[in-house]
Amino acid sequence: xxxxxxxxxxxxxxxxxxxxxxxxxxxxxxxxxxxxxxxxxxxxxxxxxxxxxxxxxxxxxxxxxxxxxxxxxxxxxxxxxxxxxxxxxxxxxxxxxxxxxxxxxxxxxxxxxxxxxxxxxxxxxxxxxxxxxxxxxxxxxxxxxxxxxxxxxxxxxxxxxxxxxxxxxxxxxxxxxxxxxxxxxxxxxxxxxxxxxxxxxxxxxxxxxxxxxxxxxx
Ligand SMILES: Nc1ncnc2c1ncn2[C@@H]1O[C@H](COP(=O)(O)OP(=O)(O)OP(=O)(O)O)[C@@H](O)[C@H]1O
Ligand SMILES: [Mg+2]
Numbered sequence: 001x002x003x004x005x006x007x008x009x010x011x012x013x014x015x016x017x018x019x020x021x022x023x024x025x026x027x028x029x030x031x032x033x034x035x036x037x038x039x040x041x042x043x044x045x046x047x048x049x050x051x052x053x054x055x056x057x058x059x060x061x062x063x064x065x066x067x068x069x070x071x072x073x074x075x076x077x078x079x080x081x082x083x084x085x086x087x088x089x090x091x092x093x094x095x096x097x098x099x100x101x102x103x104x105x106x107x108x109x110x111x112x113x114x115x116x117x118x119x120x121x122x123x124x125x126x127x128x129x130x131x132x133x134x135x136x137x138x139x140x141x142x143x144x145x146x147x148x149x150x151x152x153x154x155x156x157x158x159x160x161x162x163x164x165x166x167x168x169x170x171x172x173x174x175x176x177x178x179x180x181x182x183x184x185x186x187x188x189x190x191x192x193x194x195x196x197x198x199x200x201x202x203x204x205x206x207x208x209x210x211x212x213x214x215x216x217x218x
C-alpha cells in the first residue's frame with residue numbers, strides 16, 4: 001500500500017507552496033493515474049510518493065515503510081528491490097546494449113547472470129527479442145521506452161512509478177506502452193502510479209485522480 005497523510009511540499013527558491021495537504025491511499029495491485037495540467041504538482045507528488053523526495057510536512061508510507069525512517073543506504077536497497085521507475089526520458093546507459101541495460105538493476109544485488117533468462121523473456125514479450133545486442137542509439141524512441149520498462153520490471157518490483165512515460169512517443173507507441181503497463185498490473189499484480197496530462201492515457205488506469213494547483217479531486 002502507498003499512503004500519504006496530510007502531505008505538503010513547499011519550495012523555498014522561489015517560495016512556492018506546490019502541494020497543499022494531500023491525503024491519498026493506493027491499495028496493493030491498483031493502477032492509478034494522476035492527471036493534471038503542466039505545473040499542477042504531478043511530478044512533485046510522484047517524487048514524494050516514490051521516495052525520491054521528502055514532504056515538507058505530513059507522512060508517507062510505502063509497503064509499510066516510512067521512507068523518513070530509513071538510512072540513505074537502506075533506502076537505496078529498498079528502492080532497488082521494490083520500486084521500478086519509468087520516466088519521460090528513458091535514461092538508458094548509451095554504452096550498454098539492450099540486455100545489459102535491462103539487467104543493470106540486478107548488478108547491485110550481484111545476480112545479473114540469474115536475471116538474464118527473465119530479461120530475455122521480458123524483451124521477447126515486448127517484441128525486442130531480435131534487438132537484445134543493440135545499443136540504445138540503434139533503437140527507435142518507442143523501442144527505447146519498452147527497454148526502459150523491461151528494466152523497471154527486472155527486479156519484479158511491487159511498485160511502479162511512471163512519470164509521463166508516453167510523453168515522447170507517437171500515439172501508436174504511446175498506446176503500446178500503456179497496454180504494457182496494464183499487463184504488468186494484471187499479470188504481475190504490481191501497484192502502478194502513472195502521471196500524465198493526457199486524458200486518454202489516464203483513462204486506461206483503473207482509477208483516476210485529478211490534481212489542480214497542488215490539490216487532489218476524484
Ligand atoms: N525545485 C523547485 N523549486 C521551486 N519550484 C519548483 C521546484 N520544482 C518544481 N517547482 C514548481 O512546482 C510546481 C509543480 O511542478 P511539477 O514539476 O510538480 O509540475 P507537473 O504537474 O509535473 O508539470 P508538467 O506537466 O509540466 O511536468 C511548478 O510551478 C514548478 O515551477
Ligand atoms: Mg512533471
